[in-house]
Amino acid sequence: MSELDIIQRIRARAKRGNSTIRLGIGDDCALLRPDAKFDLVFTTDLTIENRHFTRRTYKASEVGHLALARSLSDLAAMGSEPVFCLVALAVPGELAGRWLNDFYKGLLHLADKHKITLAGGDLSKADTVIADVMCCGRVPRGRALLRSGAKPGDGIFVTGRLGKPKRLPEPRLSEGIALRAFASAAMDLSDGLSLDLHRLCLESGVAAELDSSKIPIARGSTLEKALHYGEDYELLFTASAVALEGTCIGVIRKGKPGQVHLDGRILKPKGWDHFGG
Amino acid sequence: MSELDIIQRIRARAKRGNSTIRLGIGDDCALLRPDAKFDLVFTTDLTIENRHFTRRTYKASEVGHLALARSLSDLAAMGSEPVFCLVALAVPGELAGRWLNDFYKGLLHLADKHKITLAGGDLSKADTVIADVMCCGRVPRGRALLRSGAKPGDGIFVTGRLGKPKRLPEPRLSEGIALRAFASAAMDLSDGLSLDLHRLCLESGVAAELDSSKIPIARGSTLEKALHYGEDYELLFTASAVALEGTCIGVIRKGKPGQVHLDGRILKPKGWDHFGG
Numbered sequence: 062m063s064e065l066d067i068i069q070r071i072r073a074r075a076k077r078g079n080s081t082i083r084l085g086i087g088d089d090c091a092l093l094r095p096d097a098k099f100d101l102v103f104t105t106d107l108t109i110e111n112r113h114f115t116r117r118t119y120k121a122s123e124v125g126h127l128a129l130a131r132s133l134s135d136l137a138a139m140g141s142e143p144v145f146c147l148v149a150l151a152v153p154g155e156l157a158g159r160w161l162n163d164f165y166k167g168l169l170h171l172a173d174k175h176k177i178t179l180a181g182g183d184l185s186k187a188d189t190v191i192a193d194v195m196c197c198g199r200v201p202r203g204r205a206l207l208r209s210g211a212k213p214g215d216g217i218f219v220t221g222r223l224g225k226p227k228r229l230p231e232p233r234l235s236e237g238i239a240l241r242a243f244a245s246a247a248m249d250l251s252d253g254l255s256l257d258l259h260r261l262c263l264e265s266g267v268a269a270e271l272d273s274s275k276i277p278i279a280r281g282s283t284l285e286k287a288l289h290y291g292e293d294y295e296l297l298f299t300a301s302a303v304a305l306e307g308t309c310i311g312v313i314r315k316g317k318p319g320q321v322h323l324d325g326r327i328l329k330p331k332g333w334d335h336f337g338g
Numbered sequence: 339m340s341e342l343d344i345i346q347r348i349r350a351r352a353k354r355g356n357s358t359i360r361l362g363i364g365d366d367c368a369l370l371r372p373d374a375k376f377d378l379v380f381t382t383d384l385t386i387e388n389r390h391f392t393r394r395t396y397k398a399s400e401v402g403h404l405a406l407a408r409s410l411s412d413l414a415a416m417g418s419e420p421v422f423c424l425v426a427l428a429v430p431g432e433l434a435g436r437w438l439n440d441f442y443k444g445l446l447h448l449a450d451k452h453k454i455t456l457a458g459g460d461l462s463k464a465d466t467v468i469a470d471v472m473c474c475g476r477v478p479r480g481r482a483l484l485r486s487g488a489k490p491g492d493g494i495f496v497t498g499r500l501g502k503p504k505r506l507p508e509p510r511l512s513e514g515i516a517l518r519a520f521a522s523a524a525m526d527l528s529d530g531l532s533l534d535l536h537r538l539c540l541e542s543g544v545a546a547e548l549d550s551s552k553i554p555i556a557r558g559s560t561l562e563k564a565l566h567y568g569e570d571y572e573l574l575f576t577a578s579a580v581a582l583e584g585t586c587i588g589v590i591r592k593g594k595p596g597q598v599h600l601d602g603r604i605l606k607p608k609g610w611d612h613f614g615g
Contacts, residue, residue, distance in 0.1 A: 151389070
C-alpha cells in the first residue's frame with residue numbers, strides 16, 4: 062500500500078466534525094475560518110514507543126486513543142471546546158497496514174466522541190512508533206482558564222482520583238468547560254500533583270498548602286503515588302467559591318512562589334521531570 | 339538542568355513576534371485571538387534522526403533550522419504569512435544541555451527571520467532526536483492557494499532549481515505571498531517533482547505535460563534527480579498568465595486525473611513515497 066492510498070483511506074474516515082474547518086486532509090495545510098467571538102488555543106504532545114507505551118502491552122487502537130487523549134487533556138485544562146487536530150505519525154514499515162489502520166480507528170473513535178475533526182497531518186517511517194498530536198480548541202473570547210490566576214485564599218481542587226496511570230485516559234473536556242464559570246486557575250495533571258501544583262503556583266506567584274487526608278487516592282494506589290506519579294489526566298484547579306466539580310485538597314496562600322506544603326511541611330516537587338533535575 | 343529550567347531558558351529567548359499570540363510558553367496551550375479578516379492555515383511535520391538527518395553530519399542548529407523550514411515551506415505553499423509555531427521535541431538525556439540549546443538557536447534564528455513566534459511545545463526524552471514542528475499562518479480570507487485550482491491550459495512553474503536536497507532550505511515565503519496574485523494552484527516540492535505534480539493534478543482533476551528541456555536542474559544534479567528526488571522545498575504552481583516568479587516547465591491539460599507526461603510519454607511518479615507502493 063502506497064502513502065497516497067493510506068492517506069486516502071484516513072481521509073475517507075476522518076469526518077468533518079466542525080464546519081469552521083474549510084479544508085482538511087489533502088492540501089499542504091489545514092484551513093480554518095476563525096470566528097472573532099472565540100479565542101483559539103493550541104497544544105502539541107509527542108507519544109513515543111517505549112517511553113509512553115510499549116507495543117507489547119498496548120494495542121494499536123489504544124495508542125491512537127492515548128495520543129489524542131493527552132492533547133485533548135490540555136484543551137480541557139484551558140476550558141476549551143475541541144475544534145480540530147493534526148496528527149504526525151511515524152511507524153516502522155511493517156506497521157503500515159493493519160497497525161496503522163487500528164491506530165487511526167482508536168484515535169478517530171475518541172475524536173468522534175469529542176467532536177474534533179482530524180484535519181491533516183504527516184506520515185513517515187521510523188524505527189519505532191512516534192505520534193505527535195496537535196489539538197486546537199476554542200473558548201469564548203477572554204474566557205480561557207490559565208495557570209496564572211490563583212489567589213491566596215482560593216481552594217485547590219482536583220477531579221477524579223489520583224495515583225493510577227490510565228491506559229485509556231478520558232480527557233475532562235466537559236468538566237473544563239464547566240470550570241470556566243468559577244475557577245481562578247487550571248491545568249491538567251500530566252506530570253504528577255507535586256510538580257504540576259508547583260508549576261501552577263509559580264505561574265500565579267503564590268504558594269500552596271495541601272491536606273494529605275483530603276487527596277482522593279485511586280483504588281490500589283498510595284498517597285506517595287497520588288502526589289508524585291504522572292499520567293493522571295485529571296484537572297487541577299483553584300476557585301474562591303466552593304466548587305461543585307472535584308475534591309478540595311488544600312488552599313492557596315501567600316509565600317515563596319511555587320512552594321507547596323503538605324500538612325505544614327515543604328513538599329519537594331518530584332513528579333515526572335523528563336530530564337531529571 | 340531540570341525541564342523547568344530548560345523551558346524557562348527557551349521562553350526567555352522566544353520573542354513574541356506577533357501580537358495575535360496572547361499567551362505562549364508556560365501554560366497548557368498557546369492562545370491566539372483571531373482576526374476575522376484572515377483565514378488560518380496549519381501544518382505539522384516530523385523531523386526524525388537517521389531519517390531526515392544524522393547527528394554525525396548535521397549540527398544541532400542545522401537540525402533546528404531544518405525542522406522549522408520544512409513546516410514553513412507548507413505555509414509558503416498556501417500563500418500565507420507565518421504567525422506562530424509549536425515545537426514538540428524529544429532527545430536523548432545526554433543532549434539536554436548544549437545540543438538542545440543549539441537546536442533552539444538554529445530554529446529561533448530562522449523564526450526571527452520570518453517573524454514567526456515560538457508559542458509553546460512539548461519536551462521529552464527518547465533514544466533518538468525527534469522534532470515535530472506545527473506552524474500556523476494567515477492569509478486574507480478566501481485567498482489561500484490550494485492544490486485543487488489547476489485548469490487545462492495553465493502553465494506549470496517551479497521556483498529555484500531542482501534535484502539537490504538543501505541542508506538549510508530557505509522556505510519560499512515571500513514568493514508564496516506574491517503567487518496569491520496570479521497562481522491557480524500551488525504546493526511545495528518536498529517529495530520530488532514527479533510525485534508532487536501527480537498529487538496536484540489528482541486534487542485538480544487534470545493531467546500535466548512536462549518539457550524536460552525546461553526543467554531547471556541544480557548544478558551537479560541530473561534530470562532524473564530533478565524529477566524524482568525530494569527535499570527541494572521549492573514551490574510548484576500553475577497559472578493562466580505568464581508568471582514573473584519561477585520557470586515554466588510545462589502545461590496542464592485535460593486527461594486522466596493525476597497523470598503526468600514528460601516529452602509526450604507517461605511519467606510514473608517515483609518520488610519519496612514513505613511506504614514504497
